[in-house]
Amino acid sequence: MSGSSSASPPAYTPPRVWKWDAESGGRFARINRPVAGSTHDQELPVGRHPLQLYSLATPNGVKVTILLEELLALGRTGAEYDAWPIDIGAGEQFGSGFVAVNPNSKIPALLDRSAAPPIRVFESGAILVYLAERFGAFLPTQPDARAECLSWLFWQMGSAPYLGGGFGHFYAYAPEKYEYPINRYAMEVKRQLDVLDRNLAERRFLAGDDYTIADIATFPWYGALVLGRLYDAAEFLDVRSYRHVVRWAEEIAGRDAVRRGERVNKVWGPEELRVPERHDATDLG
Numbered sequence: 001m002s003g004s005s006s007a008s009p010p011a012y013t014p015p016r017v018w019k020w021d022a023e024s025g026g027r028f029a030r031i032n033r034p035v036a037g038s039t040h041d042q043e044l045p046v047g048r049h050p051l052q053l054y055s056l057a058t059p060n061g062v063k064v065t066i067l068l069e070e071l072l073a074l075g076r077t078g079a080e081y082d083a084w085p086i087d088i089g090a091g092e093q094f095g096s097g098f099v100a101v102n103p104n105s106k107i108p109a110l111l112d113r114s115a116a117p118p119i120r121v122f123e124s125g126a127i128l129v130y131l132a133e134r135f136g137a138f139l140p141t142q143p144d145a146r147a148e149c150l151s152w153l154f155w156q157m158g159s160a161p162y163l164g165g166g167f168g169h170f171y172a173y174a175p176e177k178y179e180y181p182i183n184r185y186a187m188e189v190k191r192q193l194d195v196l197d198r199n200l201a202e203r204r205f206l207a208g209d210d211y212t213i214a215d216i217a218t219f220p221w222y223g224a225l226v227l228g229r230l231y232d233a234a235e236f237l238d239v240r241s242y243r244h245v246v247r248w249a250e251e252i253a254g255r256d257a258v259r260r261g262e263r264v265n266k267v268w269g270p271e272e273l274r275v276p277e278r279h280d281a282t283d284l285g
C-alpha cells in the first residue's frame with residue numbers, strides 16, 4: 001500500500017527488531033525513552049503538610065489540584081497540601097525521589113506522610129479515589145451511585161490517551177501532519193464527545209445530579225477541548241456542536257475551586273496566573 005495517496009507519508013517497513021537509534025521527533029522527543037527507572041539521584045522537596053503533591057498544571061495534573069481545592073472549599077482542612085512542580089521537559093520525573101513515588105515517571109504523584117510509612121499514590125484516577133475516600137467527598141458511597149461515578153472515572157482514564165496521546169499528538173505536536181493518524185483519532189475523539197454529549201443531555205453531571213471525581217477527571221481534558229483550550233482544535237472538531245458538553249464544561253469552569261486548582265503548579269502562561277509552588281491559600285492570592 002505504498003504511495004496510494006498524496007497525503008500518505010513515505011511507506012515504512014519495520015525492521016525485525018525495533019531499536020532505539022533515532023529521536024522520534026515531535027515536541028516531546030527529548031523526554032521519551034523506551035526504558036523505565038531513574039536516570040539520576042534527586043531528592044524530592046518536602047513541605048509542612050501531610051499531603052505532598054509532585055505535579056504540573058497539565059490536564060492530568062490539575063485533576064488533583066482541582067479536587068484538593070474543592071475539598072478545602074468544603075472545609076476539609078486536612079486536605080491542605082504542598083504542591084511542587086516537576087519539570088517534565090527537563091526530565092525531573094526520572095529523578096530517583098520521583099521514581100520512588102511513581103515508578104511510571106509521570107505526574108501527578110502524591111505522598112501522604114500522615115501514615116507511617118508514608119503512602120504513595122500514582123495515576124491521577126487512583127489519586128482522586130484515594131483523596132475522595134480519605135476526605136469523604138465527591139465519591140458517592142451508595143453502591144449504585146458509586147458504580148456510576150467510578151464507571152465514568154475509568155471511562156476518562158481509558159479514553160483520554162486517545163485524545164492526548166493520539167489526536168493531540170498527531171494534530172498538534174508531531175513533526176509533520178499525517179492524514180491517517182489524524183483521521184483515526186479525530187474520529188475516535190468525536191465519538192467520545194458524542195458519548196459525553198448523550199450522557200449530559202440527560203444529566204447535570206457525568207454520574208447524575210452530583211458533581212463528583214468523574215467530572216473533576218474529565219473536565220481538564222474534554223471540558224478544555226470543548227472550551228477551545230486544547231490543541232487549537234475547536235473548529236476542526238466542531239466542538240460547539242456538543243452543546244451539552246459545552247454547557248457542563250462552562251458550569252465547571254466557573255467554579256472558584258476549579259479556577260484555583262488550574263493555577264497550581266502552572267509554570268507557563270500569563271505571569272499573574274502562575275503558581276509554581278503551593279503551600280497554603282495565600283499562594284493563590
Ligand SMILES: N[C@@H](CCC(=O)N[C@@H](CS)C(=O)NCC(=O)O)C(=O)O
Pocket residue numbers: 031032058059060061088093105106107108122123124125
Ligand atoms: N495515566 C497517567 C498519565 C500521566 C501523564 O501522562 N503525565 C504526563 C503529563 S500530563 C507526564 O508526566 N509526562 C512525562 C513523561 O511522559 O515523561 C495519569 O493519569 O496519571
